[in-house]
Amino acid sequence: MEHDLFTAAAEDRAEKDPAARPLAVRMRPRSLDEVLGQRHLLKPGSPLRRLVGEGGGGPAGPASVILWGPPGTGKTTLAHVVSQATDRRFVELSAITAGVKEVRAVIDGARRSSGGFGKETVLFLDEIHRFSKAQQDSLLPAVENRWVTLIAATTENPYFSVISPLMSRSLLLTLEPLTEDDLRGLLRRAxxxxxxxxxxxxxxxxxxxxxxxxxxxxxxxxxxxLEAGAGAALAEGLTEITLPVLETAVDRAAVAYDRDGDQHYDVASALIKSIRGSDVDAALHYLARMVEAGEDPRFIARRLMISASEDIGMADPTALTTAVAAAQAVALIGFPEAAITLSQATIALALAPKSNAAVVAIGAAQADVRAGLAGPVPPHLRDSHYKGAQKLGHGAEYQYPHDLPGGIAAQQYAPDAVDGKRYYQPTRHGAEARYAEVLERVRERLADRPPRRD
Structure with missing residues (x-):
């Protein structure tokens, strides 16, 4: 009850004094033309444009829209714009605190509003992925009968978190992370x-x-x-938000890091070299610097994938799987949670046994190819799946490994120019030691072959 009284009092103050509202609320766009970013969703004739009645003929479009995107990309903003554009009744619920009872109350209110006053209702449901299947089912009648225009927001993949009947009745709009230029324009406007x-x-x-x-x-x-920094600057009688004032106001030190300059490459290089050197603490330090500086998490994930093959390779083949999984997770969740995923991958790679044998192997093979050591493919390995191949001797005398004991056929595979070359030289680190033993036996078996008859 006290919470309701305090909430009502806060809303009353905001109504009387708009400046009392948070800056993010005051700067909320009043029309689609004021929305920054999401250009792919704001083109003339787009579903969002039709939803606000642009193009003539009044509001049109889907009765349900699901907005999927990272935090802070404008999902709530778009819902407010849709409601204001056509003077619709706007109701906002959060799936974190609301349940079926609250949803039904909104739907009943929407039906009364539509029948008694002819005013449509926009129901904005935030974090819909937190609703259970039964809770999401309760929305279906309202969506099917168009008692409400449902705009649901989620930061998680709706194909996994939203029930199929609701997905099939909704238009899915994917929001993209705001660019630096988008945010710069927003700050200057504010x-x-x-x-x-x-x-x-x-x-x-x-x-x-x-x-x-x-x-x-x-x-x-x-x-x-920005609001915190401005408040601190004005309290000190300053005419500008200095960097020290902002650092104090948001309790966040400015990291010396230029995403387009030397710091970007120097810190990224230090991260990878620390992983290569198995210094997990140093690696985490450089990772933290990149995260705090706002580096693109996808860039960090790409560097980790490269390191998994370049510095670990066959010493721990699962390192690449870990790095790829981290990259996929980062693409789905974004910051701030992505920092945890990147930390896990960094720790795993730093502590993994190391081997650069894969780098050396492909480098040596490429060097020979560039030097002209290629030569024709041995006749028995050439494609024989066409008419006339037999007359040319292609595929003749080829031994099918699966038909032989041990699954190894002692025949020549490499061209004459590089036959006998050994590009892959495994280390004895981690899992690669086992592969080294296997390779030794395989090479002995392959070498035990009769001379080729040309």
Whole structure:
């Protein structure tokens, strides 16, 4: 009950004094044309444009929309714009706190509003993936009968987290992470706009760069940090948000890191070399610097995948599987949670046994090819699945390994120019020691072959 009283009081203050509302709320776009980013969803004639009634003929489009994207990319914003564009009744629920009872209450209210006042209702359901199957089922009648325009938001893959009947009745719109240019435009608009800071303080370039780094592509986070910095600057009587003031206000030190300059490459290089050197603590330090500086998590994941083959290879073949899984997870979840996934992969790679045999092997083979050591493919290995191949002797005398004991056929595979070359030289580190023993036996068996008859 107390919570309700406090909430009502806060809403009353915000109504009387709009400046009391958070900056992220005050700067919320009033139309689709004010939305930054998501250009692929805002083209003329797009479903979102039709949903707000653009193009003539009044509102049209789907009765249900699912917005899928990382935090801070504008899912709530788009829902508000849709409701305001056509003066619809807007109701917002969070799947974290709401249940079937609350959903049914909204649906009943929507039916009364539509029947008594002719006013449609937009139901914005945040975090729909947190609803159980039964809870999601409760939405179906309202969606099918168009009692509400449902706009559901999720940060998780809806094909796994939203029931099929609701997916089939909904239009899925995928939101992309905001670019640095998108966020820069948002910050500058918030500083100058009367709804925002109204030019009360300036935003120097170095402070703006720090805001962009700590935002991590999240518009809400960027505006929240800006508001904190502006409040601290004004409290000290400053006319601009200096970098030290912002660092203190958001309790986040500026990391010396330029994503387009030397720091980007130096820190990335140090991360990989620390993994190669098995210094897990140093590797985690450099990973933390990249994360705190707002580095693209996909870039970090790509570097880890390369390291898994370049520095570990056959010493632990599962390292590549770990790195690829981390990259896939990072693409799905984004920051801040992606930092945990990258940490796990970094630890696994740093502590794995090391081998660069795969790098040396392909390098040596490529060097021979570049030097012209190629030569024709041995006749018995050539394609024999066409008319006339037999007359040319292609495929003749080829031994099928699966028909032989041990599954190894002692025949020549490499061209004459490189026959007998040994590119792969396994180490005795980790799992590669076992592969080295297997390779030794295989090479002995392959060498025990009769001379080829040309």
């Amino acid at each position: 500083v100058a706009d009367e709804r925002g800071l109204g030019g009360a303080v300036a935003l120097p370039e170095e402070t703006e760069a720090h805001l962009l780094r700590i935002a991590g592509g999240d518009a809400r986070r960027a505006l929240t940090a």
